[in-house]
Amino acid sequence: MSGILDSVNQRTQLVGQNRLELLLFRLNGRQRFGINVFKVREVLQCPKLTSIPKLNSLVRGVAHIRGQTISVIDLSMATGGKRIEDLSSAFIVIAEYNRSVQGFLVGSVERIINTNWDAIMPPPQGTGRASYLTAVTEVENELIEILDVEKILNEISPLNAEVSEGVAAGLTTDGHEDKIIFIADDSSVARSQVKKALTSLGLEIEVAKNGLEALKRLKQIAEEYGDVTNRVGVLVSDIEMPEMDGYTLTAEIKNTPELQKLHVVLHTSLSGVFNQAMVQKVGADDFIAKFHPDELATAVQKWLQTECE
Template sequence: MQTIRSTSEERIMTNSAGKLAARNKIAGGNRMELLLFRLNGRQLYGINVFKVKEIIPCPRLTNLPHHTPEVRGVAHVRDGTISIVDLGMAIRQPAMEKPETHFVIVTEYNRRTQGFLVREVDRIVNIDWEEVHPPPKGSGRESFLTAVTQMDNQLIEIIDVEKIIASVDPFAQGVSSEVLTEDIKAIANEFHILLVDDSSVARHQVERNLSETGVRFTSLTNGREALEYLNNLADDGKDVADEFLMIISDIEMPEMDGYTLTNKIKQDPRLAQLPVLLHSSLSGIFNEAMVKKVGANFFLAKYDADELARVVVGQIRKAAGMKV
């Protein structure tokens, strides 16, 4: 692991999203940048830099009625109003006292902008996804970790932000009847999809909507696991493109990211015909360029149930020889 910058809170705060994006060349090489921060203790936590828009001193908060306790209020940031979530409370820690003395990490996940209140920011590090691992099995279903890694002999806990967002602002969206026509429902069960996502919340969300569509699915938790699974099928002489209608993969995953997984699939003649949809809370022009670079067939920013279903239905129609 290589630390690319050790910096003060003040210097990190001056990094705009544009400056952070200037380092996007590491993506696609199975590497990522983590923004490290602390909550109530000395434990270091991390989130992907590409989801960070800016870091600011905590602005003046306005209380909102009928919100979960984790939402400490709303604040005016730039030209909009965003919710400020106490990240410590969201992972079952005590509330942070005197929020005005702390910092807010402004992020964009799943097409929504929100702020996370943290005690202090630490620095940005550049790491290999191979050095990032799933959380210990003893973490339990209530854990808000999506992965862990080590730096300078210290454990870094990477937070499952999608799970936190779902806990403080539940998001429920089913597939509309306009997308799921009767002719598709009649044949959907003939088709099988491979789903790859390390976030249990995101994975279950997609699983629910695939179930609505009627297709069968197999779920795995990271790119390395998925590649080994596909390679084993190919080694057994099976045509992977016949086994699966398509693969739906997250981008950010421990051990092997979605970009690397897609690139390896498309470079292997036995797997190359398998359509790949990259489905990620990462969004923007950069990711669209990376999708083309690694050869993915589709890209969707999380999360719109109808958009995802339309891609799946389109693949069903294509495979069944129906009018698309």
């Protein structure tokens, strides 16, 4: 595994082309899972873990890595599976989500695959771990499951989605009461958090589960209203989504005459490692790292009240 992610910083050219790379791993058993390489800092053999009193039962301990203390979450237990017992052969995937760094304990790590977001599909209904999946894909005739890490983290340490009283008191949508806020995110937890934060603006909110669904719906609205901005005030979009990612969605919007005036705020857990040049390249108006309700609500109000050029 040494060096498997050495070239991660060279992989950012995939972003914006509706492409991604997945690190494949297993928990307990034969099922393979995937995580976007763009979120991964490092993969290493599981070091000695230190137990700390009153840790969440899904946290196996903390690891001291490169001068940083990192909580290590057993991904198998977190998704309703069995505890990973043999730590001597296990690995830790160190990743950055929602402005913090976590370690995910996995049974084994395999390899990195290059794929398209349009090959990443919403999870089928009725699968055993469906509540913890955001997407699935097929590799070598085998189903790869992509976990809803934001849901897992929220169950361990719930985020406060409420806008603070001080910020809420200063929010206003005067003159825009007929507009809606559109949200695109594949995580049910993230959609709920964003919606809760933005209800403080007092406007109607509509949601989509991925970029392709959002694009189709925005085109429907534009057809009905002549221009999408006659009805939609701001789009808040995740970046990582099945079928069409947020960068591609933004590029499609900015290249479609009846959509191009729409203000797009990209809102993603890719904090600290995102490609700012790509955000500008696709024409997004703003970038907000998940998840800070005050920042998000303030940004949405700003772009709602900014006249389209």
